[in-house]
Amino acid sequence: MSTPLLEVKDLTKHFAVHGRGRAVRVAKADHVVHAVDDVSLALPPAHVTAVVGESGSGKSTLARLLARLITPTSGDLLLEGKVVPARRRRTLGYAKAVQMVLQDPFASLNPIHDVRYHLSRPFVVHGLAKPGRDLDEKIAAVLERVALTPAGAFLRKFPHELSGGQRQRVAIARALAVQPKVILADEPVSMLDVSIRLGVLNLLSDLRDRERLAILYITHDIASARYLAETIVVMYAGQVVEAGPALRVTDEPAHPYTQLLLSAAPDPQRADPVALGDRGVPPSAVAPPSGCRFRTRCPHAMAICAERRPPAFTAGEGHVSACWLLGNGAAAPASQKGGDMDPGTSGQQT
Ligand SMILES: Nc1ncnc2c1ncn2[C@@H]1O[C@H](COP(=O)(O)OP(=O)(O)O)[C@@H](O)[C@H]1O
Ligand SMILES: [Mg+2]
Structure with missing residues (x-):
């Protein structure tokens, strides 16, 4: 098992906010937003982890x-x-190793600059190319890595002259320019036309295989997570509720929230997916429910669910679920500490 390139343990982020949402120090806060609570996950090389x-x-x-x-x-x-x-502070070295790709390529590219300018910046900022021929060759090579060829046809184009898919490829090329080890892609296809989403997902999958990148693929669409990722981590109200090999999590979901997400996903085999909103809405991040945060929407909620936060129970090999339903049978907690849901790399399908 290879060392994860990036790993987090019990990561928590509480935003302290004042009145109309202004961020303040915790001591002065009117309330605290529990955005991320005790999340553990590991991103191994050549592996897509979906959240x-x-x-x-x-x-x-x-x-x-x-x-x-x-x-x-x-x-x-x-x-x-x-x-x-x-x-x-984040160092230049960290920024080089861990790159982000955002949802909206229009917003992340500058409308007054062409493709060549956007792709020259990372090489210049990180001192990775000599001006002139070296820089031109490196820009052409990075365009080829995202299948924008011939490179010459794209260099002088401005963002508005590209299709949505081409814009997102330029944003990915900019991230790749510095030879990162990890790509964090936050809803990278959500704003693209359905017809071009698959092309961009396949590009991410090629980059995982060819360049052995560790990719975090963030999405609200569990079907695309199953398509692209080896590991799926399901989050609810700031916490991980289930994690494991993508096919197991989607074929045999152990957590009622994952089951709800799957029943709401479009499926050609099934005429009428349920609407997520018909099964209630996520709780307030300021005052989340006690115990299990999903219990207010859960069809199986029991007394213990309000009293204690469910720990991560083993639901299969490399598969964990924070649900008291698993606590009743033979399954043993995967960890002593509630909420430690690191699936590690045991879910790797290679
Ligand atoms: N800078 C911030 N200040 C206060 N609350 C925030 C801030 N950023 C995010 N939040 C809150 O944290 C929670 C999680 O938000 P976010 O991480 O954007 O969720 P997602 O990407 O899954 O939609 C939400 O309740 C959101 O309103
Ligand atoms: Mg988001």
């Missing part, structure tokens, strides 16, 4: 913590097995 959950479940906050754009309230972050001090 799945509804809007507001903490996915983007998790990505921003992993990118070190925000500092955690508590918890550890390890890059290639070494602890990264939480309070210290």
Whole structure:
């Protein structure tokens, strides 16, 4: 089993906010938003890990913590097995190793600059190419890595002259320019036309295989997570509720929330998926329910669910679920500490 490139342990982020949502110090806060609570996960090389959950479940906050754009309230972050001090500013070296791709390529590209300018920046900022021929060759090579060929046809194009899929490929090329080890892709296809989503997902899958990248694929769409990822981590209200090999989690979901997500996913075999909203809405992140946060929507809720937070129970090999339903049978807690849901790399399908 290879060392994960990036790993987090019990990562927590609470936003302290004042009145109209202004961020303040915790001591002065009117209330605290529990955006991410005790999340553990590991991103091995050549492996796609999907984080799945509804809007507001903490996915983007998790990505921003992993990118070190925000500092955690508590918890550890390890890059290639070494602890990264939480309070210290993000170094250029960290930014080179861990790159982010965002949902909206239009917003992440500057409309007044062409493709060549966007792709020259990372080489210049990180001192990775000599101006002139070396830079031109490296820009052409990175365009080829995202299948925008011939490179010459794209260099002078401005963002508005590209299709949505081409724009997202340019954003991915910009991330790849610095030879990162980890890509954090936050809903990278959600804003694209359905017809071009598959092409971008297949590009991510090629990059995993060809360049052995560790990819975090964030999505609200569990079907696309099953398509692309080896491991699926399901988040609900800031916590991991289930994690394991993608096919197991989607074929034999152990947590009632994952079951709900799957019953709401479009499926050609089934005429009428349930609407997620018909089964209630996620709880307030300011005052989440006691015990299991899903219990207010759960058809199986029992007394214990309000009293104690369910620990991670083993639901199969490399498959864990934080649900008291598993606590009744033979299954043993995968960990002593409630909420430690690190699926590790045991779910790898290679
Ligand atoms: N900077 C912030 N200040 C206060 N609350 C925030 C901030 N960023 C995110 N949140 C809150 O944290 C929770 C999780 O948000 P987010 O990580 O964006 O979820 P997702 O990406 O899954 O939709 C939400 O309740 C959101 O309102
Ligand atoms: Mg988000």
